Amino acid sequence: MKVLMFGWEFPPHISGGLGTACDGLTRGLAKHQVKVLFVMPSASGDEDQSAVRIINASDVAAFQNREEARELIEKVQFLKVTSNLIPYLGPDEFTEQVDLEREKEWNEFRISFGQKFKFSGKYGSNLMEEVMRYSLVASAIARQNQFDVIHAHDWLTYMAGIAAKRVSGKPLVVHVHATEFDRSGENINKQVYDLEKRGMEAADRVIAVSNLTRNIVINNYHIDPSKVFTVHNAVDFSTVENREITKGVPEKIVTFLGRITFQKGPEYFIEAAYKVLQKIKDVRFVMAGSGDLFNRSVRRVAKLGISSHFHFTGFLRGEDVKNMFAYSDVYVMPSVSEPFGISPLEAMKANVPTIISKQSGVAEVLDHAIKVDFWDVNALADAIYGLLTYPALSAMTVRCGLEEVNALKWDNAAMKVKQIYESLKEEKS
Amino acid sequence: MKKTLCLYFQVHQPYRLRQYRFFDIGKNHDYFDEFANKTIMTRVASRCYIPANRIILDLIKEFNGAFKVAYSISGIALEQMEQFAPRALESFQELAQTGHVEFLAETYSHSLASLISPRKFKDQIKVHVKAVEKNFGQKPKTFRNTELIYSDTIGEMVANMGFTTMLTEGARHIMGWKSPDYLYVNALNPKLKLLLRNFRLSDDIAFRFSDKKWADWPLTAEKYAGWIAGALEKDDMVNIFMDYESFGEHQPASSGIFDFLKAMPGMILNHTNLEILTPSQAAAKHQPIAPLNVPYAISWADEERDISAWLGNELQTEAFQNLYKIEDQVRKSNDPDLQRDFRRLQASDHFYYMCTKFFSDGDVHKYFNPYDTPYEAFINYMNVLSDITLRTPKQ
Numbered sequence: 001m002k003v004l005m006f007g008w009e010f011p012p013h014i015s016g017g018l019g020t021a022c023d024g025l026t027r028g029l030a031k032h033q034v035k036v037l038f039v040m041p042s043a044s045g046d047e048d049q050s051a052v053r054i055i056n057a058s059d060v061a062a063f064q065n066r067e068e069a070r071e072l073i074e075k076v077q078f079l080k081v082t083s084n085l086i087p088y089l090g091p092d093e094f095t096e097q098v099d100l101e102r103e104k105e106w107n108e109f110r111i112s113f114g115q116k117f118k119f120s121g122k123y124g125s126n127l128m129e130e131v132m133r134y135s136l137v138a139s140a141i142a143r144q145n146q147f148d149v150i151h152a153h154d155w156l157t158y159m160a161g162i163a164a165k166r167v168s169g170k171p172l173v174v175h176v177h178a179t180e181f182d183r184s185g186e187n188i189n190k191q192v193y194d195l196e197k198r199g200m201e202a203a204d205r206v207i208a209v210s211n212l213t214r215n216i217v218i219n220n221y222h223i224d225p226s227k228v229f230t231v232h233n234a235v236d237f238s239t240v241e242n243r244e245i246t247k248g249v250p251e252k253i254v255t256f257l258g259r260i261t262f263q264k265g266p267e268y269f270i271e272a273a274y275k276v277l278q279k280i281k282d283v284r285f286v287m288a289g290s291g292d293l294f295n296r297s298v299r300r301v302a303k304l305g306i307s308s309h310f311h312f313t314g315f316l317r318g319e320d321v322k323n324m325f326a327y328s329d330v331y332v333m334p335s336v337s338e339p340f341g342i343s344p345l346e347a348m349k350a351n352v353p354t355i356i357s358k359q360s361g362v363a364e365v366l367d368h369a370i371k372v373d374f375w376d377v378n379a380l381a382d383a384i385y386g387l388l389t390y391p392a393l394s395a396m397t398v399r400c401g402l403e404e405v406n407a408l409k410w411d412n413a414a415m416k417v418k419q420i421y422e423s424l425k426e427e428k429s
Numbered sequence: 430m431k432k433t434l435c436l437y438f439q440v441h442q443p444y445r446l447r448q449y450r451f452f453d454i455g456k457n458h459d460y461f462d463e464f465a466n467k468t469i470m471t472r473v474a475s476r477c478y479i480p481a482n483r484i485i486l487d488l489i490k491e492f493n494g495a496f497k498v499a500y501s502i503s504g505i506a507l508e509q510m511e512q513f514a515p516r517a518l519e520s521f522q523e524l525a526q527t528g529h530v531e532f533l534a535e536t537y538s539h540s541l542a543s544l545i546s547p548r549k550f551k552d553q554i555k556v557h558v559k560a561v562e563k564n565f566g567q568k569p570k571t572f573r574n575t576e577l578i579y580s581d582t583i584g585e586m587v588a589n590m591g592f593t594t595m596l597t598e599g600a601r602h603i604m605g606w607k608s609p610d611y612l613y614v615n616a617l618n619p620k621l622k623l624l625l626r627n628f629r630l631s632d633d634i635a636f637r638f639s640d641k642k643w644a645d646w647p648l649t650a651e652k653y654a655g656w657i658a659g660a661l662e663k664d665d666m667v668n669i670f671m672d673y674e675s676f677g678e679h680q681p682a683s684s685g686i687f688d689f690l691k692a693m694p695g696m697i698l699n700h701t702n703l704e705i706l707t708p709s710q711a712a713a714k715h716q717p718i719a720p721l722n723v724p725y726a727i728s729w730a731d732e733e734r735d736i737s738a739w740l741g742n743e744l745q746t747e748a749f750q751n752l753y754k755i756e757d758q759v760r761k762s763n764d765p766d767l768q769r770d771f772r773r774l775q776a777s778d779h780f781y782y783m784c785t786k787f788f789s790d791g792d793v794h795k796y797f798n799p800y801d802t803p804y805e806a807f808i809n810y811m812n813v814l815s816d817i818t819l820r821t822p823k824q
Contacts (some may be wrong), residue, residue, distance in 0.1 A: 279451055367785075370804045378450055385451040386808035389815075393807055400785070428721035 001421060002035045004147040004164060006138060006157035009121060010040050010047050010054065016176055017342050020133075021209075022153055024236045027051040028414025034421070039141055039160070041134050042121030057137045058119045060144075127156075128191065135159035142167040149173060149421045155180075155192055158199025171204040173417075178339045179216050185262055185337070194333040197221045204427075205420050207231050209340040210361025231417055232365050233340045234410040237349050243327040251282045252329040252388055255319065255352075257343060260291035265334035265357065265374045270297060271336075274304045275381035276388075283309065283388055288317040288324050325350035329394070331388045334374045335360050345408065348401040353387045353394040355380065365408060368400040373391055431704040432661035434697055435624060435711045436672035437573070437596060439522075440478070440502040442470055442509050443778035445799055449809055454816045460770060465799070467513045474514035477677035482520040484687060489527050496694045497529045499526050500673065501573045504537030504557045505565060505773055508620050518564070525565035531707035532561050534569035534592065535673060540775035541739055543574055543583045544726065545753050552760075553775075570594065571708045572581060575777050577626065577670070577729040578736060581616045581722065588621035594712040596670060599625035600727045600734035601767070610664030612712060613721040622712040623721055625728060626670040635671040639684035650689050654696035661703060665715050668708075731786065739780040744807040749780060751814055755773045755821045762822050770817060773808075782806035 005026070009019035025337065026036045030051035043056035093379045099292045119130055138160030144149070151173045152161030158174055165172040180188040180196060200206050200221050208214035214230045217223050221344070247253070254276075256269045266287060273285040287297060287310070294312070295413045300386065316324055325331070331347035331354045338360035356363050357374035372379040387394050445460035488496045502510075502521065512517040524530045536542055536553040537560065543550045554572070571594040572587045579597035587595050599609025609625035633653070637643045645652070660667050672679065680686040697703050706714065730738045740746055745771050752774060759771045783803045800806040 275452065279454075285692075367802070368804075370808075371802065378433075378452075381452075382450045382808055383804075384811070386804075386811065389451070390747065390807070390811045392743045394802065396743050397804065 001033065001149070001418070001425075003029070003037065003421065004142065004145060004150045004152070004168075004170075005036050005038045005052075006134075006152040006160040006164070007038060007040050008154065008156045010038060010043070012046060013044055015123065018023065018154060020342070021049075021233055023412040024234060025417065027236070027412055028234070028410035028412075029418065031311060031411055032353045032414055032418050034414070034418055037141075037145055038146060039123065041119035041130060041137065041316075048313055055141060055145075057134060057141070058116060058121075060137050060140055061116050066167055077357070085139075092253050117407070131156055131159055131195070135163040139163040139167045142170075142224065149424055151175060151417075151421075152199065152203075153177060155196040155199060157317060158195055158202075159371075161199060162202045165202065170204060171427075173205045173207060173420060173424070174199045174203040175207045175209075176200070176213055176217055176339070177209055179213065181216055182213075182263060182337045182339050202226070204424055205229060207417065207420065209233050210364050212337075212359070212361045212364070213339040224259045229361070229416075229420055230410075231413050231420075232361070234413045235342060235345045235349075235405065236409045236410055243322060243326050245323060246326055251284045252333060253327050254330040254384055254388075255286045255324060255328040255347075256332050256334070257288040257316070257324060257335065257347075258335075260287065260289050260294045260297055262293060263336050263338070264289075264291070265336045266291075266293055266297050267300065268302070268334040268374055268377055268380060269332055270300050270310070271377045272380040272384060273301075273310055273361065274306055275377065276384050277306050277309055279385065280388065281309070285310045286313060286324070287311070288313040288316045288321075290357060301420040321346075322350070325352055328352045330355065330384055332378060332384065333360060334372075336374050338362070345405050348398075348405045351398050353400065355387070366401075366404060368404050369395050370397065430667075431702055432664070433666040433711045433714065434703060434705045435643035435666060435668045435708055436660075436705065437499040437501070437533070437668070437670045437708060439573070439671070440500055440506050440673045441468070441502075442473065442506045442775040443539065443776040444505055444509070444791070445469075446779070446813055449812045451812050451815075454812055455737070455819050458585070458766075458770070458816060458820060460813045461773065464510060470509045470513040473674055473678050474517035476607060476682065477674050478510075478514070478517040479520055480687060481673065481690065482524055483791035484690050485530075486520075486524055487693070489524070489529050492694060492698060494527075494529050495698055495705065496707050497531070497540075497707045499531040499533055499571070500524075501535050502561075503535060503539040503776075504560050505539060505762040505776060507560055514794060516597050517648075520619055523567060525567065529707075531571065531709060532565045532567055532569055533571045533573045533596070533708065534558050534561060535573050536575055536775075538772045538775040539575050539777055541575060541578070541587070541736075541749065541777050541780065542548075542775065544736065544740065546756075546779070547586050549753070549756060550583075551590060553772075554590060556812070561790070571596065571712070573597075576739075578726055579623075579723060579728070580726040581724060582794070583726065584621050584623070584723075585617040588615055588618040593620065594622045594624065594709050596624050596626070596708060597723075598628055598727055598729040598734055599668075601628075602734065603721070603723055603727055607687050607719070608664050610660055610667050611719075612665065612715040612717045613719055614717045616720045616722045619717070619749050622717060624666070624668045624712060625721075626706050627660070628729070629786055630660065630667060631669050632691075634669070634686075635675040635679065638675075638680045638686055638689070646683070648689065650692035650696045653689070653693060654700065657697060658700045658703060665718075666711055668711075676813075715746045738784050738786065742783070742785050742803075744783045744785075744803060745780045748783065748807060748810055748814065751811070751818075754778070755818050760822060761824075764820075764822075765818055767817070774813065774817065779806070779810050783810070 007022045011023050038052040039055045041057045043054050089297040134237045142164035148163045153175045154177050161172050182192045200223045211230050218225045260266045331352045333344050333356045335357050342357050342362040344354045354369040356369045358371045370383045444461045445465050537557040572592040573596040577598045613623040615621040726736045782798050783806045785803050
C-alpha cells in the first residue's frame with residue numbers, strides 16, 4: 001500500500017497542530033506497512049524522513065512541455081479561482097467565454113514550462129495563490145509517482161488532492177482537521193468554504209477528527225454521511241518529560257492556554273474565574289495566549305475587579321508552555337468549537353487535572369477530564385472549585401487521566417485510516 | 430416434604446439531589462430535586478407499585494394464601510410514597526392486611542452503614558423497624574441489607590439484633606461448587622439462617638425478560654415454572670430476589686411482564702410437590718446444610734458481586750468518609766431537619782453515581798444514574814456535604 005499524501009507543514013517547522021498530526025499519522029501508517037509520499041509546499045530539508053519520503057513541491061516543475069500543459073488544462077482547468085460565471089450569458093456566448101479563458105490559461109502556462117514555484121508554505125496573504133499553484137504542482141507529482149490512494153489534509157491541500165485524482169484516477173481521501181466554521185464561527189469565508197466543500201465532494205472518503213467535526217461535514221457541507229468516517233486524533237508523548245518546578249506564589253493556579261479568540265471561549269473562563277474568586281481567595285487564574293479578544297479580555301477582568309488574581313502572560317511557546325503546565329493546578333479549555341483539541345492531552349500528560357467543553361472533539365475520547373458545556377459558566381466554576389477543594393477529585397482525574405492519555409496511540413488511529421484505504425482498493429477491484 | 434419457592438421484592442427510591450453549586454454552600458440548605466423525586470415516584474407508582482400490587486393481591490385471594498411474597502421497602506422510599514404517591518403506600522398496606530406478605534427490615538436510608546460502624550448500622554435498622562411496624566403492623570424477623578451486602582461479621586451483627594433470617598446473594602465466587610438453593614447459616618453465629626439468591630433464575634426475569642436477543646425469549650410462565658421445578662428436583666428451595674421495579678418499570682408492561690406475573694404462581698402450584706413461602710417460613714421449614722464463609726463483603730451488584738460499585742474508587746471513599754465524620758454531631762444535634770437531610774444523604778445510590786466502572790461496562794449503571802459522569806456526581810455530592818457539614822454544630 002502506497003499513499004500520496006498532501007500536507008501543508010511537517011515538523012520541525014510547524015505553526016499549528018496540523019503538522020504534528022501528519023507526523024503522528026504517517027509514523028503510525030509506517031508501522032502498518034503503509035508507505036507514504038508526503039508532499040508539502042516548502043520543505044526545509046531537516047524533516048525526519050524515517051517514516052515518510054518528503055517531496056518538496058518547491059522543487060517540482062508544474063509541467064515540462066506542451067503535452068503536459070494541454071492535459072492539465074483539460075483535466076484541471078476548473079482549479080482556477082477566477083469564476084466563469086458571468087450573469088446573463090447565452091450558451092454560445094458562454095462557450096466562447098470558456099474558450100477564451102482556456103486560451104488565456106494556456107498562454108499563462110506556456111510561460112512557466114519547466115519553471116518551479118517557490119512556495120512560502122506559510123499562511124500569508126497570497127495563501128490562495130499558493131493553494132492553486134500547489135494543485136498544479138500536485139498534478140505533476142501525481143504523474144511522476146506510483147501510488148494507490150491520495151490523502152489530502154485540510155482545505156489548503158484539497159485542490160492538490162483533486163488535481164492528483166484527476167491526473168491519476170486514484171481514489172481520494174480528504175482529512176478534515178478543522179472546518180471554516182471552527183475557524184470563523186458563523187462569519188465564514190465563502191471562498192474557503194467553497195474549496196472545502198469541493199474537496200469533500202470530490203473525495204471518495206472523508207475522514208473527520210471527531211464526531212463533532214463529522215456532523216459539521218454532514219450538516220454544513222451536505223456530504224453523504226456514508227462516506228464520512230471519524231478517526232480520532234492521537235498524541236505522541238514519547239519525547240515529553242515532565243518537569244518539577246517551584247512556584248513563585250503560594251496559591252493554586254488555574255490556567256487557560258490557547259488563542260484568545262471567540263472560538264476558544266476565553267470570556268467563559270473569565271466569568272467562571274470571577275465566580276470562583278467570590279468564594280475562595282487563595283487561587284490565581286492565568287490566561288496564556290494572544291488573539292483578537294485579548295484587549296477585551298483584559299478590560300473585562302479589570303471591570304470585574306479581579307485583576308489582582310487574574311494574570312495575562314501573552315503568547316507562550318516551547319519551554320514556557322511546559323513551564324505553564326508545571327505551574328498549573330487546573331487546566332481549562334472552554335472552547336466554543338474545537339474539532340479535536342490536543343492541549344488538554346498535554347495538560348493531562350503533565351499531571352494537571354483538566355476541564356474541557358463538551359463542544360470539543362477531544363471530549364469524545366476522554367472519560368477522565370471533567371466536561372461542561374462551554375456556555376455553562378456555573379458548571380465550569382463548580383468544576384474548578386471542586387478540583388481545587390476536593391483532593392480525591394484532582395487525585396483521581398490525574399491518575400486515571402494519565403493512563404487514558406497514554407493509551408491514545410497513533411498506531412490505532414493509523415490502523416483505522418489504513419482500513420479506509422483498503423476499503424477503497426476493494427471498491428476499485 | 431415439599432420444595433419451596435421464595436419470592437422477595439426490593440422497593441427503593443433515593444432522594445435525588447438537585448444541581449447544587451459551590452456558591453450555594455453556606456447559603457442554601459435545599460438539597461433535593463423535589464421535581465425529579467416526585468416525577469419518578471409517581472411514575473413508578475403508576476407503572477409498577479399500584480398495578481403489580483393489584484395483581485399480587487388478586488393472586489393471594491385466588492390461591493387462598495398458598496401464594497405469598499415478601500417486600501423490603503426502604504425508609505426513604507416509604508417517606509416519598511407517603512409524600513408523593515399515598516395510593517401506592519395504601520396498596521402495600523392492603524397487602525400487609527392479607528397476612529400472607531412478609532415485610533423485611535433493612536437500613537432506613539438504604540445506606541452503606543454496615544461497612545463503617547456497627548452502632549450506626551444498628552441505629553438505622555431500628556428506625557426502619559419502627560417504620561415497618563407503623564406502616565404495616567408487623568415486626569420484621571428477616572433482614573436484608575442494602576443491595577444484599579453481606580459478610581460473616583455483618584451477619585453476626587444482624588444475628589445479635591435478634592433477626593433469625595437474612596437474605597444475600599448466591600455469589601458464584603463464594604459458592605464455588607455449592608448450590609444457592611439450600612438453607613445456609615452464618616459462619617460466626619449459626620442461629621442466623623441465610624437465604625441465597627438464585628441469580629440466574631432471578632435475572633431471567635429482572636434483566637432478560639424483554640431481551641429479544643436472548644435465546645429463551647419469550648419467557649412464558651410455563652417455561653419458567655418448568656425451570657424452577659427442574660432446579661427443585663434435587664435442591665430444597667429457589668430464592669427469586671429482585672427489584673420490584675422490574676415489573677412495569679425496567680421491564681415495561683408492553684413486554685407482557687404483568688401477564689407473566691399473573692400466570693406464574695398458578696404454573697408453580699400446579700406442581701404438587703412445590704409450595705411458595707415467605708423468607709421466614711422457608712427458613713423455619715428447611716434444615717440448614719452448612720455454614721457459609723464470607724470473609725469479604727459481597728452484594729448482588731454487577732459481575733463482581735462485591736462492594737466496588739459503591740466504594741470502589743477514591744471519590745467514593747472520600748465522600749463516604751467525609752459523610753460519616755459528622756455523624757456523631759448530627760445525632761447529638763437535636764435538629765430534626767439536619768437529621769432528616771443527613772439520613773437521605775446516606776443512601777447508597779449517591780455513591781453508585783460516582784462509580785467509574787461504568788465507563789467500560791454498565792448499561793445498568795447508566796439507567797439508574799442522573800449524572801453524565803461520576804465526576805459530576807462527586808462534585809455535586811461534595812458541595813452538599815460541605816454545606817451540611819457547616820450546618821452541623823461543632824462539639
